[in-house]
Amino acid sequence: MKIIDLHSKVWSGLQARRKQLPHALLLVGQKGLGxxxxxxxxxxxxxCESPTIDGLACGKCLACNxxxxxxxxxxxxxxxxxxxxxxxxxxxxxxxxQQITIDQVRGLDEFxxxxxxxxxxxxxxxxxxxxxxxxxxxxxxxxxxxxxPDTLFLMISSEPMRxxxxxxxxxxxxxxxxxxxxxxxxxxADEGVAQAERWLAMAGGSPGLxxxxxxxxxxxxxxxxxxxxxxxxxxxxxxIAAELEKAVKDSKGKVGLKHVTEALQxxxxxxxxxKNGLSVRYFLPQQSIISGLADMIPAARLIQSYRALITxxxxxxxxxxxxxxxxxxxxxxxxxxxx
Numbered sequence: 001m002k003i004i005d006l007h008s009k010v011w012s013g014l015q016a017r018r019k020q021l022p023h024a025l026l027l028v029g030q031k032g033l034g035x036x037x038x039x040x041x042x043x044x045x046x047x048c049e050s051p052t053i054d055g056l057a058c059g060k061c062l063a064c065n066x067x068x069x070x071x072x073x074x075x076x077x078x079x080x081x082x083x084x085x086x087x088x089x090x091x092x093x094x095x096x097x098q099q100i101t102i103d104q105v106r107g108l109d110e111f112x113x114x115x116x117x118x119x120x121x122x123x124x125x126x127x128x129x130x131x132x133x134x135x136x137x138x139x140x141x142x143x144x145x146x147x148x149p150d151t152l153f154l155m156i157s158s159e160p161m162r163x164x165x166x167x168x169x170x171x172x173x174x175x176x177x178x179x180x181x182x183x184x185x186x187x188x189a190d191e192g193v194a195q196a197e198r199w200l201a202m203a204g205g206s207p208g209l210x211x212x213x214x215x216x217x218x219x220x221x222x223x224x225x226x227x228x229x230x231x232x233x234x235x236x237x238x239x240i241a242a243e244l245e246k247a248v249k250d251s252k253g254k255v256g257l258k259h260v261t262e263a264l265q266x267x268x269x270x271x272x273x274x275k276n277g278l279s280v281r282y283f284l285p286q287q288s289i290i291s292g293l294a295d296m297i298p299a300a301r302l303i304q305s306y307r308a309l310i311t312x313x314x315x316x317x318x319x320x321x322x323x324x325x326x327x328x329x330x331x332x333x334x335x336x337x338x339x
Contacts, residue, residue, distance in 0.1 A: 079100060
């Protein structure tokens with residue numbers, strides 16, 4: 001299933017803006033919904049010399065050829081090196097950056113000073129917008145405050161509240177909704193993914209993230225984590241941290257501390273739901289285990305722990321000692337069950 005079919009209403013809304021584009025659109029929605037692919041398709045259609053009646057790029061003109069080859073003169077992609085096609089981490093070599101750098105943003109000055117191809121539109125795709133430190137974000141903000149003519153920023157975010165409020169205020173938001181379960185299950189079925197309901201639950205309904213979890217090495221470490229968390233007060237934080245650290249290293253950059261932290265956040269959400277007599281949202285096979293664990297934890301303690309994890313999620317983006325970080329996370333988890 002094509003991304004346009006998955007988000008047909010959003011696509012129609014984007015096409016309706018073609019005649020009067022703002023200088024910045026912010027596509028927001030949870031991970032795995034196809035925001036990046038949707039933005040790329042929209043950029044390609046805007047640069048295309050002969051778009052179809054549905055607004056799709058024709059795929060045949062010179063502009064489309066340039067775009068597919070990654071060298072269209074009026075298009076720039078700002079994203080961390082770690083998201084690039086050649087981001088595989090080799091032993092002994094420096095890890096690719098997880099952040100958009102200030103040099104990347106400053107490099108736009110030259111881009112703006114060059115005339116556009118055939119007097120058309122220039123487009124900058126930022127993916128994801130939250131992958132910037134404050135200095136880089138402020139540099140981008142200056143560009144947004146004084147946009148060059150005939151320029152469109154297509155910005156993507158799964159965590160819009162991490163963006164500077166001044167950046168959010170200068171963009172028109174385009175919400176990307178979670179598709180219906182029926183539609184999402186069809187996407188996974190078309191890709192040959194078994195246990196679609198389980199993986200979609202883990203992914204919060206996002207088909208892309210569900211496929212990533214099901215097909216990648218993430219499935220293995222998630223199984224490990226859920227098995228260890230299921231032990232509750234009997235879990236061994238230090239040994240679990242060692243196992244998870246190895247999984248992170250073995251993934252060669254595909255699994256990070258942020259993924260572990262996010263999984264623990266989802267586990268706490270399910271504990272909170274179970275504490276209130278509700279069905280779990282993410283870890284469906286562990287419903288009965290989670291319900292039993294929730295009975296052992298005071299509700300107030302769950303809320304405090306989840307709030308602390310929000311801060312930990314931000315810390316996970318920064319260089320730190322992975323083992324100590326994981327040990328601290330898991331010691332806090334075991335402390336939930338203290339008498």
